[in-house]
Amino acid sequence: MKQFIQDLVTKNHYKSTHLLQVLRDVQTRYHFIPEGAITQLTELLNVPRTQIIGVIEFYSFLHLHRQGHYELLISDSITDHMLGKHELMAYLSEKLNVGIGKVREDGLVSLDNTSCSGMCDQGPAGLVNGHALTRLDKSKIDTIAELINQEKPLDEWPTELFAVADNIYKPDLLLNSQFTPGAAIKAVFERGIDATLAQINESGLRGRGGAGFKTAMKWQFCKEEASDQHYVICNADEGEPGTFKDRILLNSYADQVFEGMTVCATIIGATEGYLYLRGEYLHLHEPLLAVLQQRRDAGLLGKNILGQNFDFDIHIHLGAGAYICGEESALIESLEGKAGIPRNRPPYPVTSGYMNKPTVVNNVETFMAAANIAINGGAWFANIGTEKSKGTKILSICGDCAKPGIYEYPFGTTVREILKDCQAEDVFGIQIGGPSGLFISNQELDRKLAFEDLATGGSFIIFNNTRNVLDIVYNFTHFFAHESCGFCTPCRVGTSLLKKQLDKIHDGHGSAGDIVALEELCQLVKNNSHCGLGQTAANPILTTLERYPDLYENQLKNISYEPGFDLDGSLATARRMANRNDAAAHLEQIEDELATHGTTSPGAQA
Amino acid sequence: MSNKIRVATTSLAGCFGCHMSFLDIDERMLQLAQVVEFDRSPITDIEHCTNCDIGLIEGGVCNSENVHVLREFRKNCKILVAVGACAINGGLPAMRNFIPLEDCLREAYFDGIGVENAQVPNDPELPLLLDKVHPIHEVVKIDYFLPGCPPSADVFWKFLTDLIEGREPSLPYELVHYD
Numbered sequence: 001m002k003q004f005i006q007d008l009v010t011k012n013h014y015k016s017t018h019l020l021q022v023l024r025d026v027q028t029r030y031h032f033i034p035e036g037a038i039t040q041l042t043e044l045l046n047v048p049r050t051q052i053i054g055v056i057e058f059y060s061f062l063h064l065h066r067q068g069h070y071e072l073l074i075s076d077s078i079t080d081h082m083l084g085k086h087e088l089m090a091y092l093s094e095k096l097n098v099g100i101g102k103v104r105e106d107g108l109v110s111l112d113n114t115s116c117s118g119m120c121d122q123g124p125a126g127l128v129n130g131h132a133l134t135r136l137d138k139s140k141i142d143t144i145a146e147l148i149n150q151e152k153p154l155d156e157w158p159t160e161l162f163a164v165a166d167n168i169y170k171p172d173l174l175l176n177s178q179f180t181p182g183a184a185i186k187a188v189f190e191r192g193i194d195a196t197l198a199q200i201n202e203s204g205l206r207g208r209g210g211a212g213f214k215t216a217m218k219w220q221f222c223k224e225e226a227s228d229q230h231y232v233i234c235n236a237d238e239g240e241p242g243t244f245k246d247r248i249l250l251n252s253y254a255d256q257v258f259e260g261m262t263v264c265a266t267i268i269g270a271t272e273g274y275l276y277l278r279g280e281y282l283h284l285h286e287p288l289l290a291v292l293q294q295r296r297d298a299g300l301l302g303k304n305i306l307g308q309n310f311d312f313d314i315h316i317h318l319g320a321g322a323y324i325c326g327e328e329s330a331l332i333e334s335l336e337g338k339a340g341i342p343r344n345r346p347p348y349p350v351t352s353g354y355m356n357k358p359t360v361v362n363n364v365e366t367f368m369a370a371a372n373i374a375i376n377g378g379a380w381f382a383n384i385g386t387e388k389s390k391g392t393k394i395l396s397i398c399g400d401c402a403k404p405g406i407y408e409y410p411f412g413t414t415v416r417e418i419l420k421d422c423q424a425e426d427v428f429g430i431q432i433g434g435p436s437g438l439f440i441s442n443q444e445l446d447r448k449l450a451f452e453d454l455a456t457g458g459s460f461i462i463f464n465n466t467r468n469v470l471d472i473v474y475n476f477t478h479f480f481a482h483e484s485c486g487f488c489t490p491c492r493v494g495t496s497l498l499k500k501q502l503d504k505i506h507d508g509h510g511s512a513g514d515i516v517a518l519e520e521l522c523q524l525v526k527n528n529s530h531c532g533l534g535q536t537a538a539n540p541i542l543t544t545l546e547r548y549p550d551l552y553e554n555q556l557k558n559i560s561y562e563p564g565f566d567l568d569g570s571l572a573t574a575r576r577m578a579n580r581n582d583a584a585a586h587l588e589q590i591e592d593e594l595a596t597h598g599t600t601s602p603g604a605q606a
Numbered sequence: 607m608s609n610k611i612r613v614a615t616t617s618l619a620g621c622f623g624c625h626m627s628f629l630d631i632d633e634r635m636l637q638l639a640q641v642v643e644f645d646r647s648p649i650t651d652i653e654h655c656t657n658c659d660i661g662l663i664e665g666g667v668c669n670s671e672n673v674h675v676l677r678e679f680r681k682n683c684k685i686l687v688a689v690g691a692c693a694i695n696g697g698l699p700a701m702r703n704f705i706p707l708e709d710c711l712r713e714a715y716f717d718g719i720g721v722e723n724a725q726v727p728n729d730p731e732l733p734l735l736l737d738k739v740h741p742i743h744e745v746v747k748i749d750y751f752l753p754g755c756p757p758s759a760d761v762f763w764k765f766l767t768d769l770i771e772g773r774e775p776s777l778p779y780e781l782v783h784y785d
Contacts, residue, residue, distance in 0.1 A: 513747060561680075561747040565740070571670060573707045574734035578726045585734055587670055591677045 068110030167405030202378025204390030210457030260367025491534030620665025
């Protein structure tokens with residue numbers, strides 16, 4: 001192991017910023033991070049031991065305890081559940097003889113849940129040693145179980161298990177564009193850097209991650225910041241459940257994305273850029289490295305690009321299973337090899353980002369749009385859309401519709417039209433922009449896709465009338481509690497309390513005051529959390545409670561109060577160990593309202 | 607029965623520190639006694655609640671007896687108050703929540719140093735432990751929460767005088783500011 005770690009660190013140039021990348025490789029090789037590796041890395045990278053352990057504990061794909069030789073993770077997104085994930089997980093667990101969250105005794109396989117793996121249009125999905133598995137069904141699980149029991153190496157597994165489809169159903173402005181690699185960079189040099197920034201400004205392009213900050217303004221701020229180095233970062237940590245458009249853009253339009261980053265680099269004066277790729281998209285890593293190499297070979301990356309005396313190169317960093325790293329300052333922390341905990345803002349990344357240098361962080365789709373605007377000019381883009389939302393938006397559509405996949409629409413398109421195209425019927429409601437976005441009912445189908453109405457990072461999850469809104473909210477609320485980074489108390493504790501309070505109602509233990517208590521908790525978490533995660537974690541509850549108060553109230557019991565946990569059940573261990581089963585060894589879940597006063601059990605007072 | 611306001615207090619899975627802090631209102635206790643009569647409380651040794659206006663609960667819920675006592679208070683008290691960190695969050699006793707109950711009992715009654723005649727005591731008089739320690743609002747409806755470990759004497763004073771004088775109780779920032 002010593003030699004392996006030494007070689008790994010050498011390959012990573014002894015950079016502490018590569019800690020996460022190094023740990024990923026150690027995990028892949030040993031299926032956990034051994035104690036010896038931590039000690040060795042402490043010395044080689046000059047990083048405190050506690051920080052290394054902190055990083056390991058932070059990312060869900062890294063482990064201090066040995067996982068199976070085959071690490072199986074099944075995606076726990078609501079869309080996977082709608083496609084039968086629960087039954088499949090039980091089948092898988094039984095077939096492989098391994099509990100959920102456990103390693104099998106022979107150490108061959110471990111099984112667990114993972115947050116949405118971004119295959120919502122082709123689930124139920126999973127990951128085996130980081131590689132995406134799609135469209136799982138019982139027969140595929142039989143195959144997988146057999147392959148694992150035979151200890152077949154992954155590269156000998158049938159490729160159809162790993163088949164990932166693009167499913168582009170409705171291309172428009174961007175997805176239809178004819179693109180020649182290098183064209184955007186040439187256009188920048190022909191038109192001039194300032195003139196190109198002016199075109200991007202004219203295009204009205206706003207960030208496609210969801211927040212919608214004006215791209216030209218962000219680039220302008222970064223450019224104006226005096227520094228010896230600027231950075232371009234492409235945020236491909238597409239973790240919002242139900243969102244998968246960046247996967248398609250990186251699979252089939254990677255040149256345009258990289259070119260957009262290069263255009264940005266010329267404008268802000270960066271020589272280095274990073275693509276932060278979520279760990280779940282490991283299958284895209286090698287192909288993307290190949291695209292980067294082609295671009296270097298074609299003189300579009302590296303030294304002296306297109307003979308214009310301009311140097312720029314792009315590196316790819318992989319995430320390791322942390323939703324919070326989609327938040328730009330957490331992403332920067334993660335790029336620096338640390339736990340992905342959001343920074344205090346200001347300063348914003350444009351003034352102090354990666355390595356505290358001015359940094360532009362943009363979404364994959366934003367860079368792709370910028371590359372095309374550099375070629376076609378601002379008006380080409382600005383002619384489409386609404387007054388405040390120019391151009392088109394690429395959507396990931398999944399859930400209850402006949403054609404889940406990728407759709408591109410001009411801003412201003414109504415939800416009704418979108419639902420027609422993807423052939424959604426009997427619609428109950430739609431989750432727009434993922435769990436952190438909002439839930440709209442079937443009474444709001446004339447609302448429009450636009451920053452001024454329905455802003456979204458690109459996710460539409462459709463639910464039909466057979467779905468139970470509380471099951472949906474339950475899934476989302478558990479997701480946030482799992483993904484809270486733990487830095488601030490309102491979010492760390494608050495998301496767990498939200499989960500507990502919602503579970504109480506969902507599981508039928510709710511009574512009179514419980515919805516009010518839930519609402520108060522929502523406001524507390526929303527108004528006091530440090531970053532967007534906590535500030536939006538209550539959205540699934542708030543937006544559905546607003547629309548369907550009766551569905552919540554129907555869950556309540558007509559009594560004054562009931563505990564949210566099984567009282568008698570929680571005495572079971574003590575009962576068994578004390579070998580008791582007398583009347584005093586049991587508790588009623590709800591106190592008998594007619595009982596006389598003074599019902600204390602025998603025994604001294606505390 | 608007098609016209610005095612009846613107050614009951616108890617400590618569940620607590621350390622009686624909150625009660626001690628309550629006693630720190632010192633000579634104000636005499637003032638309080640003019641308008642308040644204590645019902646079930648360690649101060650009076652009365653064993654069971656009768657109808658009360660205010661119930662003060664210290665400590666979380668760790669065993670079956672705590673559940674019964676808490677229910678007795680809820681049934682008899684118009685206003686039930688969670689007093690201190692343990693009642694509100696489980697507090698120190700809830701640190702055992704991270705260890706399975708089976709392991710706790712094994713350590714105490716089987717595997718611990720010096721254990722003889724290893725067995726879990728099984729007298730029916732003994733309350734059984736719940737597998738987790740719970741804050742009291744997870745077992746009954748609670749009307750008010752007094753934070754602190756313990757809440758200071760002034761917190762008790764402010765809260766009780768507010769209630770007694772018919773005001774909605776409110777604790778100024780200085781009383782709930784701990785650093």
